[in-house]
Amino acid sequence: MPIFSHAPDIWADFPDLTACALTIDGVRATADVTRHLDHFSAEAARRLEGTSEGDLPEIQAWRRSFSKMGLKPTQYRCASEALLRRFKKEGSLPQIHPLIDLCNAISIAFAIPIAVFDRDQIDGDLLVRRATGAERYLTFGGEIEQPEPQEVIFADASRNAHARRWTNRQSATSAIRPETTRALIVAEAQHENGAGDVARLHATLVDTLGAVWPLAGRSALLTADAPRFPFD
Template sequence: MFAYDAEVTERYPSIRAGVVHATGLVNGPSPPALSEEYAAVQHSARERLNATAIADLPSIAAWRRAFSAFGAKPTQHRNAAEALQRRLAKHGDVPSINALVDIGNLVSIRYAIPVAVFDKADVAGSTTVRFATGAELFTDLGSSDSTHPEPGEVVFVDDDDVVSARRWCWRQSAQSATGATTVDALVVVEGLHDTAQRDVESATHDLVELLAAYQPQSRVTSYLLSPESPAAENAGR
C-alpha cells in the first residue's frame, strides 16, 4: 500500500499524486528511442526556461512554500523537480542513468513536478508519507551510514520505519534507488500547485505509456490520490 497520512493531507490539502506500480521490469540502459524522446523533452524545457525563471514556475513555487512550511529551506534543499530544472539551466542536459530513472526524469522535466522511482525490493511493506518523528532511519545515496530525519519534516517511510525519501521530494535513499536488478518499482508523481490535478493526471498517463513502450513485458497499475482518496491499497503488493 502507498498512502498519505491524514496530518499531511490536512496541512497540504492541495496535494495530488499519481502512483504507478510496475512489476516484471528489466532495467538497463535506455534504448535509442527513449534517449531521443528524453533529449527532445529536455530541449523543450530549456526553451521554457528561456521565457520563465525556475522560481516563477507555479509548480516549483508551490513546493518551495511547502518546504518552508515544514521547516526546510527551499533554496538549500531543492525539491527534485527544481533540481532537474536547475541542472538543465546550468549544464544544458540531464545525463542518462538507466531506463527507469530516465522515464521518471523525462516526465518530471516535462511537467516540472517531482517524480520518484523506488525499487520495492528493500522496502518493507507499505509506504506512508507522513511527518517524521526523528527516530526513523535514512541511508543517503552513496553512503552506508544511517542518519535520522529532522522531526517534523515530511518523509516516505516503510513499515520498519526506514525512510525512502527525505524532506518530501528532496533526497531518495540508497535502498530505494533503482538499478540493473530492479524488477518491482513504485513511481510517484506529485503536485501542490493550482493545476496539480490536471498535471498529475497527465504525468501519470505519460508514465504508464512510457512503461508500456519501453518495458512491454511489465505489468503496470496506476492510481490517482488526493486528500479525499489518500491511499492506493494495492500499490506495491
Template sequence: MAPFFLRHDDAVWAAHPRLRAVAVVVEDVLGLDGTTARQEALRAGVDARVAERTESAMPEIAAWRDAFAAMGLKPTQYRCASEALLRRYRKHGDMPVRHPLVDYLNFVSMRFAIPVAALDVGRVAGGLTIRPAHGTEKYETFQGAAEHPAPGEIVYVDEEGHAHSRRWAFRQSARSVVTDRTGRVLVVAEALHENASEDLDALESELLDGLGVHCGPSMRITPDARLFEFEAAEDGALR
C-alpha cells in the same frame, strides 16, 4: 503474498489540501528499453520551460517552496527534486546517463516541473506512509552514512522504520534507489500547485505511453482516494 501500500498521513493532507499524486508500478524493469527516444521527445518541452521563466517563477516549483518553508526549511537551501533537476539542466544543457528508467523519469519530472520518485519495491518493507517524521526513522545516505530525519520533517517511511526520503521530495534514500539489479519500481509523482490535477493527468498519460507494456497497477491519489494498494510477494516482487 502480502499487500504493498502507499498512503499519505492525515496530517499531510490537512497541511497540504491541494496535494494530488499519481502512483504507477513499473514491471520488468530489467527488460526496459526504448526510453532514450522518449526522453528526447520530452527535451523540447523542457527547453521551452527553462527558456520561459526561472524555476522560482514556475507555479509548480513555487508551491513546493512554500511546502518546504512550512517544514522550517530554507527553500533556496533545500530544493525539491524537480527544481534541482531543472537547475542542473539549465546550467549544463543535458543530464548524466544513469539508468534507462531513471533517465526517462528525470525528463518527465523536468517537463512537468513535478517531483517524481522511483523506488525499488524489493527494498521497501511492507509499504510506504508519507508522514511527518518522529525522529527515530533510519535514512541511508548515498555516502553510506545513517541519519535520523528531524521530527516533523515529511518523509517516506516503510513498515520497518526506514526513511526512503529526506525532506519529502528533496532527496531519496540509497536503500531503495533504482539500480541495474532492480526488477520492479514504484513511481510516485506529487504536486501541490493550483493546476495539479490537470498537470498530473498529462504526466500520467506520458508515463503510460512512454512505458507501455511495462506499466502495472496505477492510481490517481486524491483526498477521496488516498490508498494505493497492490499485491506483492514476500520478497517484494509484484504478482
C-alpha cells in the same frame, strides 16, 4: 498487499496536494529511451525559455510548502527544481539508469517531482508522514542519518526513510539498481492547476513507460478521499 499512501495530516496540512502512483515490472537496464529523453528535454527547454525554473508555478508551490515545513527553500529544493537547475546549466541530465533517466526527463518537462523506488527494497506499507525521529535514512555515500522529528518522509514498516524532506532527497536503500526489475513511481504536485497537470503526467507515465517496458502494472490518481494505492 502493501499500500502506498499519505498520512491524513499531510492531506490536511497541504490541501493543494495531488498525486499519482504506478507500478512497473520487467524493468531492464538495457532499454533504449533516447528518443523519449530528447522529446521531454525539448519540452523542458521550451518551458525554460526566457524564465527561471524558480518562476514556474509548480516550483513556486513546492517552495511555499518547504517554507511551511520550516525549511529554507533555496537550501532544500524539491527534486524537480534541482533537476531543472542542472538541466538549465548543463543542457542535459546525467544518465543513470533508463528508468531513472526517463522519469527525470518527464519530471523536468512537467516541473513536477517524481520519485522512483525499487519495490523489493520496501518493507511493507510506504507512508508519506511526519518523522518521529526514530527512522533510519541511508545516504548515497553510505552514511546513516536520522530524520528530524516532524520532518516529512517516505517511511516503510521497518522505519526506513526512503526519502527525506518530502521531495528533496531519496534514499540509497530503495534506489534503482542495474538488477532492479520492479519499481514504484510516485509524482506529487501542489500548485493551483496540479490536479489537471498530475492527471496529464500520469497518462504520460503510463503511455511512455508502457512503450518501453510492456509489463507496466496498476496506476492511480490519489486524493484525500482516495489516498491508498496497493503496489505489490
